Amino acid sequence: MNMTSPAEIAAVKKIGDVILHVDNISLAFGGVKALADISFDVREHEIRAIIGPNGAGKSSMLNCINGVYQPQEGSITFLGKTFRHMNPHQVAQMGVARTFQNLALFKGMSVLDNIMTGRNLRIKSNLLLQALRIGPAEREEMRHREFVEHIIDFLEIQPYRKVPVGQLPYGLQKRVDLGRALAMEPRLLLLDEPMAGMNVEEKQDMCRFVLDVNDEFGTTVVLIEHDMGVVMDISDRVVVLDYGRKIGDGPPEEVRANPDVIRAYLGTTH
Amino acid sequence: METTFPRLLLAHAAKRPHAAAMREKEYGIWQTFTWARFASMVESVACGLHDAGLQRGEHMVVVGTNRPRLYAMMLAAQSIGAIPVPLYQDAAAAECVFPINNADVRFALAEDQEQVDKLLEIRAQCPQLSAIYYDDPRGLRNYNEPGLHSLDSLIAAGEAFAREHPDFFRAEVDKASPDDVAAMFFTSGTTGNPKGVVHSHRTLLDRGSAGQEFDKLTDKEEVLAYLPPAWIGQNIFSYAQWLAAGYVVNCPESASTIAIDLKEIGPTYYFAPPRIFEGLLTTVMIRMEDAGWIKRTMFHKFMDVAKRVGPALRDRKPVGSADRVLYAIGNLLVYGPLRNNLGFSRVRVAYTAGEAIGPDLFTFYRSIGINLKQLYGSTETAVFVCLQPDDQVRADTVGVPCRGVEIKVNERGEVMVRSPGLLKGYYKNPEATNEVLTADGWYHTNDAGFIDASGHLKIIDRVKDVGRIAGGPNDGAMFAPKYVENKLKFFPYIKEAVAYGDGRERVCAMINIDFDAVGNWAERRGLQYAGYTDLAQKPEVYALIKDCVEKVNADLAADERLAGSQVSRFLVLHKELDADDGELTRTNKVRRGYIADKYLVLVDALYSGKTEQHVETQVKFEDGRTGIVAATLKIVDAKVFDPVKAAA
Numbered sequence: 001m002n003m004t005s006p007a008e009i010a011a012v013k014k015i016g017d018v019i020l021h022v023d024n025i026s027l028a029f030g031g032v033k034a035l036a037d038i039s040f041d042v043r044e045h046e047i048r049a050i051i052g053p054n055g056a057g058k059s060s061m062l063n064c065i066n067g068v069y070q071p072q073e074g075s076i077t078f079l080g081k082t083f084r085h086m087n088p089h090q091v092a093q094m095g096v097a098r099t100f101q102n103l104a105l106f107k108g109m110s111v112l113d114n115i116m117t118g119r120n121l122r123i124k125s126n127l128l129l130q131a132l133r134i135g136p137a138e139r140e141e142m143r144h145r146e147f148v149e150h151i152i153d154f155l156e157i158q159p160y161r162k163v164p165v166g167q168l169p170y171g172l173q174k175r176v177d178l179g180r181a182l183a184m185e186p187r188l189l190l191l192d193e194p195m196a197g198m199n200v201e202e203k204q205d206m207c208r209f210v211l212d213v214n215d216e217f218g219t220t221v222v223l224i225e226h227d228m229g230v231v232m233d234i235s236d237r238v239v240v241l242d243y244g245r246k247i248g249d250g251p252p253e254e255v256r257a258n259p260d261v262i263r264a265y266l267g268t269t270h
Numbered sequence: 271m272e273t274t275f276p277r278l279l280l281a282h283a284a285k286r287p288h289a290a291a292m293r294e295k296e297y298g299i300w301q302t303f304t305w306a307r308f309a310s311m312v313e314s315v316a317c318g319l320h321d322a323g324l325q326r327g328e329h330m331v332v333v334g335t336n337r338p339r340l341y342a343m344m345l346a347a348q349s350i351g352a353i354p355v356p357l358y359q360d361a362a363a364a365e366c367v368f369p370i371n372n373a374d375v376r377f378a379l380a381e382d383q384e385q386v387d388k389l390l391e392i393r394a395q396c397p398q399l400s401a402i403y404y405d406d407p408r409g410l411r412n413y414n415e416p417g418l419h420s421l422d423s424l425i426a427a428g429e430a431f432a433r434e435h436p437d438f439f440r441a442e443v444d445k446a447s448p449d450d451v452a453a454m455f456f457t458s459g460t461t462g463n464p465k466g467v468v469h470s471h472r473t474l475l476d477r478g479s480a481g482q483e484f485d486k487l488t489d490k491e492e493v494l495a496y497l498p499p500a501w502i503g504q505n506i507f508s509y510a511q512w513l514a515a516g517y518v519v520n521c522p523e524s525a526s527t528i529a530i531d532l533k534e535i536g537p538t539y540y541f542a543p544p545r546i547f548e549g550l551l552t553t554v555m556i557r558m559e560d561a562g563w564i565k566r567t568m569f570h571k572f573m574d575v576a577k578r579v580g581p582a583l584r585d586r587k588p589v590g591s592a593d594r595v596l597y598a599i600g601n602l603l604v605y606g607p608l609r610n611n612l613g614f615s616r617v618r619v620a621y622t623a624g625e626a627i628g629p630d631l632f633t634f635y636r637s638i639g640i641n642l643k644q645l646y647g648s649t650e651t652a653v654f655v656c657l658q659p660d661d662q663v664r665a666d667t668v669g670v671p672c673r674g675v676e677i678k679v680n681e682r683g684e685v686m687v688r689s690p691g692l693l694k695g696y697y698k699n700p701e702a703t704n705e706v707l708t709a710d711g712w713y714h715t716n717d718a719g720f721i722d723a724s725g726h727l728k729i730i731d732r733v734k735d736v737g738r739i740a741g742g743p744n745d746g747a748m749f750a751p752k753y754v755e756n757k758l759k760f761f762p763y764i765k766e767a768v769a770y771g772d773g774r775e776r777v778c779a780m781i782n783i784d785f786d787a788v789g790n791w792a793e794r795r796g797l798q799y800a801g802y803t804d805l806a807q808k809p810e811v812y813a814l815i816k817d818c819v820e821k822v823n824a825d826l827a828a829d830e831r832l833a834g835s836q837v838s839r840f841l842v843l844h845k846e847l848d849a850d851d852g853e854l855t856r857t858n859k860v861r862r863g864y865i866a867d868k869y870l871v872l873v874d875a876l877y878s879g880k881t882e883q884h885v886e887t888q889v890k891f892e893d894g895r896t897g898i899v900a901a902t903l904k905i906v907d908a909k910v911f912d913p914v915k916a917a918a
Contacts, residue, residue, distance in 0.1 A: 149297035154408075159526045161298060204893075212409060 015236065016044030019220060020065070020188060025074035027060055027244075034060040035071065036244045042188070047214050047221045049231045052241035053264065058224040059101065061241065062190050065222070066098055067091040079187070092121055097186035099177045101193045101224075107166030111176050114165050115151055118183025119144040151179045154216070155209060171202035178209060182217075189213065191223045195230050203227070207234050232256060240264070274471040275452060276312070276349040276443045278513040283309035286516070289489070292338040295523035295531055303338050305516075311339070311425070313439045315346035318428025319377065320438070322401060326351030326445075329373035329454065333357040333366070333389070334381020336495035336521045339405050339421060341509060343379045348452060348471075350442045352377075355454045355466070356500040358856050360849075363388040365856075368463050369456045370396045372698060379421065382406040390415060448472040454697055455502050457649050466697030467502075467649045477652035477691035478510035480673040481645075484657050485619045491517035491539040492616070496528050501857065502649045503623070507541050510652075532613030540620040544627040545858060547642070550612055551634055552762055556790050572600035573637075580605075580637030585661050605638040614640050621645050621657075624857065626729075626752075628760030629665035636663065644668050646727060650706065650713060652691035656727045667726035677727060678712075684733045685715045718750075735862070737772025739834045747834025749777060751862065754835050757825060761818040762787045766847050768860050770873060771835065778876035779840040780869065781815055782847055788814070803844045803901050812906055815842055819908040833913035839876050840908060841883075843869075844901035850890045872903065881905055 020042040027035040035057045042048045050058050063069040065076060067086035075082050078094060097118070105114050123130070123144065129137035152158055155175050160168055165176055174194060181189055194210065195203045211234055213219050225231045231238060232252040240248035240255055242264040248255045255261055273281075282291065287306035294301050303311070324330060330347045332354050334340050344354040355373055357366055359381065366388060369375070376398050380386045386404050390413075393399055401417045403424050404410055410418075432439060452471040456464040481487075495508035508519045517539070522531040558569050579597045582589050589597075609615045620635070620642045627644065635642040641660060646668035647653035655677070658669035671677050675689040692713050695703040706714045718736050719729040730736070731750040739747045749771040758767035758781065765784040771777035783806050791814070792799055799805040823836040847853040853865055866873050868887075875883035886900040 146297065149299075153297055156524070158298070158523045159530060215411060216408070 015046045018042065019044045019079055020222075021077035022061075022065070023075050023077070025061070025064055025071045025076070027057075027064060027069060027071040033244050035064070035241075037074070038241070038244075038246050039074075040239045040246065040249055042220060042222055043237075044187075044220055045214070045218050046236040047210065047223060047234055049223045049225060049235035049238045050241060051225060051228065051231050051238060053226070055243070056241040057244040058226075058241055059192055060244075062098070062192055062222070062224055065091075066096065066190060092184065095184070095187035096190065097181035097184040097188075098190035099174075099181050099192060099194060101196060103173055103177055105165045105173060105177055105180070108164055110162050110164055111157060111160045111168070111179075112148065112152070112162060114176055115148045115179040115183050116144065118180035119148065121184060147185075148179075148183055151182050154182075154212070155179050171198050171205070174198070174202075174206065175209065178206075178213075182213065182219075185217075186219060188220045188222065191221060193224055193226070195225060195227055203230060210234060272448055273475065274348070274443070274446045274448055274450070275475070275509075275513055276345055276446065278475075279305070279309055279312060279345055280440075280443060282513070282516050286489075289516075290518045291512075291516075292341065292519045292521065293535075294338050294521040295527070295534075298523075300520070300534070308338070308342060311342045312345045312349060313432060314425045314428035315342055315421075316349040316428065316439055316442065317431040317435070318424040318426075319346055319352070320350050320442070321427055321431045322377070322424065324350065324352050324377050327353070327451075328377070329353045329355050329375050331355050331357055331366075331370060331373075331375045331378040332499070333361075333378065333385050334359050334405065334499075335525065336497075336499055336504070336508060336519075337381060337405060338521060340379065340381065340499060341519075343403075343421075344453070344509070348446070349439065351446055351450065353451050353454055355456070356498075356505065357456065358498050358500040359385065360498070361856060362850070363391040367392050367395050369466065370399060372463075372466060373454065375399060377401045377403075379403045379405065383409040386410060386413070386418065390418075446471070448475070451694065453505070455500065455505070455649050465699055465702055468694040468697050469652055470694055473652050473691045473693065474506070474510045475514055476674065477647075477654045477689075478506055478514040480675075480691070481506070481654045481657065482511055482515045484654075484659075484672050485539075487511065487515045487517065487539060487619070489516035491515065491618075492520060492535055492537045493517060493539050494520050494522065494528075494532055494535050494537045496522050496525075496531075497541075497543075498856075503541060503653060506653045507539075529613070533611070534613075536613060536616040538616050538618045540614070540617050542620075542622060543624040543857075544622050544631065545625070547622060547627065547635060548631055548762075551631055552784065552787050554608065554612070555762065556786065559790065559794065569604055572596075572604040573634075575600050576605060576637035577633060580639065581633060584636050584639070584641065585663065601639065608638055609640065617641065619643070623647065623653075623668075625859070626756040627665065628756070630760060632665040646729065648715065650693045651687055651689060651715075652693075654691065655687050655689060658726075662724070662726070664726065667722060667728045669727065670725055671727070677721065679720055682733060683718045683720070683736075685717045685719045685727065685729070686712045687715055688712050735772075739771055739775065739777070740773045742775030744776070744834035748832065749835050750832060751835075753832065754779070754822070754826070754837065755860070757822045758818065758837075761821075763791065763814055764818060766854075766860055768847075768862055768865050769835075769837065770862075770866065770876070774877065776838040777835055778873075779819070779837045780865070780872060780876075781819075781840055781842050783811060783815065783842060785846070802846065803899060806842045806844055807901060807904065809904075812842060812904060815840070816906055816908055823908060823910050827911035828914050830913050833911075836910040837908055838910050839905060841872060841876065841903045841905045843872075844885065844903060845887055845889060845899045848889070850892070851888075875903075875905055 018041045023039050025035055025038045052058050064071050067088040070085035075084055125137040125140050195206050214221050238252055238255045240261045247264055248258045248261040283305040288304050290302045291305040291308045292303045330352050332340055332343055347354045378389055380389055389402050403419050403421045405421045407420055448471045451468055452474055454466045454468050456466050497504040512519045520535045522528050575596045579593045617640055620640055623645045643658040643663050646656040654672050655675050656669040657672050678686050680686050688711050716733050717729050718731050718733045722728050731752040735751050737749040739749050751769040754769045755767040758764050763784055764781055766782035767779050769779045785802055797810055819837050819840055826836050827833045849856055882902050882904050884902045886898055888896055889899050890896050
């Protein structure tokens, strides 16, 4: 509708200071070098994409930030604290949430319950109180339920609230996965190929949700994707990996023009 | 009725301030607006609109789904003497240009981003449109358009204005007279520009209360508002009658949750066009076919009982005691749970109108214990003209005239209506007004019909559509296309049908299969297909449809007057007729003339005796892009029957 330049968008979105700094990360599995000396940063409120061909090291990079993998070299600075390696629980508590490439939902549980699990870290009352549903525990649950309902409304999955996740089509399961991550009220949201395996319409929907999350909640998003079109449309800045090396970093139009990227990722001209 | 909509609102708010007026499901919970809260919201909006410069007598557009705040906006506009003009929320942007310019609209309320985008898109063509308010702010934060404001900001401004001018609102409400214009509805119109149908407070409220008296509606009724508010039917049920009777209107969470919301609310007063009842029945049937054999056998066994006994029970006719017992068991095991599943357990009065309803479909709902009835009316008559009394319900009539209505049939066979609910006229269109309203107050319905022996009105077709067969063995026979099409559509496998025959030797038809029903039918037979176009052209599907067509022919042959309308050739269309492609009106009626032009090659092929025809059609996708659907369609002959002479 309103064509605005990226600079104007950035001004409107108030892209802030660097909140995540990845410094000289190297990761190897035995003799295989997954990541070699990677550095980049993520600013607050931006959508930052990591792209690259299959096996470029995108998911490994995300797993390092997430604390699942422990890089042999380098450090990660998040909100001013520097870590050699993080553990997933600690990362989650600091406000980093993620979705998974191959979905990791509880298939037999309803959409509502699945998203509710995302509130786990924020539930204060102890197990006994929760089980008995007395006083403060019940009030607390209502508060969390309300938050979850906002997410359900936001992601437009009201018709499926009580449907077991396993019965939903893949595109909707992806949305539930995103919903659960949002339930953590993350500062930083890591999305591992959110559009993988989707049809065009589902991809458009997902793009809109990612943009809306970023816009409405001001959540910083780091996104892995190999669909170039999607990435270029919604990202503020893009990191390009190839065989574990960083070969490009910058705004989409700059990356698109980068000859290394064209060669590695898009293939040379036919 | 010597009152107006805003006055009724204030009366309810004074009399029962804490009773529920509207509910809206949001965040998984039904949120209640009491009459007092609703009235104070209306006051704030009205003051805000006045403060923003909306003038008495000016039109204001409201576009969106059923939301309490949208209805509050309509009431607010009426409170200060402005005229709300609801537009269809699924209309394309270009379709909104005419109404907005025709009514010189400066103010509009859009429900959400989608509707705002639509209005912004046509702003260049509607330069006077200066203020657009939106209800749901989602996605609109970064819009930087002059005159675009949130409804919340309007309410805040209104509250401030009301604090300074505490008597303003009531004084404005008191200024209105029942004969002032209350609302304007644009008719979808099958040809030309839509026409704005002007109604006063009196016309709408008189009809609303006539319907209320007829069915003894009370303030205890529960209604689910789920059809477009721009359609007068929804407006009567969830606005005029809401204020007249003071019952509760429930707004669903979203369009996709209607079935769930219906179950949760359990409305007591329900309205749906035949299409919705048809869709529900199709889902029930498909689910029953997929159910285990115990359930399936039980369902079919008891449905046979219901078909035999149910309608008679509803009409309070004598029924044997064995049948009564069987029906009671059926009610316990099948009908009750089924009603509950459909959300109809509490329905006291249900209506269908707008299109003819198939006898099987109609009987199905009546037989499982739902008081489904038919009514007759249109935008111009503020809906209620004829209604069926509880114990005189039939599938092929539309009921008896209700309070205040006079009916006659003129020399053209056209039904004429005189009632206190007739339109004041078409907006800025005296020519069209004079065409439908006579000097002595009769309204031309343009429907061909007659009053039958029991005093019920029976409608055959649109007057202009009733044609004559020319040449051939049936020369001069009456051809009622819609009558034929409806008979075809009564089969679950046929979604739409378009019949041609006026001025021709014989009748030919183009048919749209129902993708769900035929798809399921094909799956159960292990018939493989690759999407709609492929399925539609399967020889097995042609055989299925041919069977339906021939049954219709046999049926038509039984009526001497309509025997000439039998369908001799037909084809199955390769794409679904769609309102987005202009083939259906926004109320989903086929546009026969437009379709004939668009598929000229097909019509020619039907009459030229070809056995197949290649066709390419442009289609519009939901996001506005276009594409081409191409297919070679087979054309098939159907058996026609000799007219059955009535036994002397």
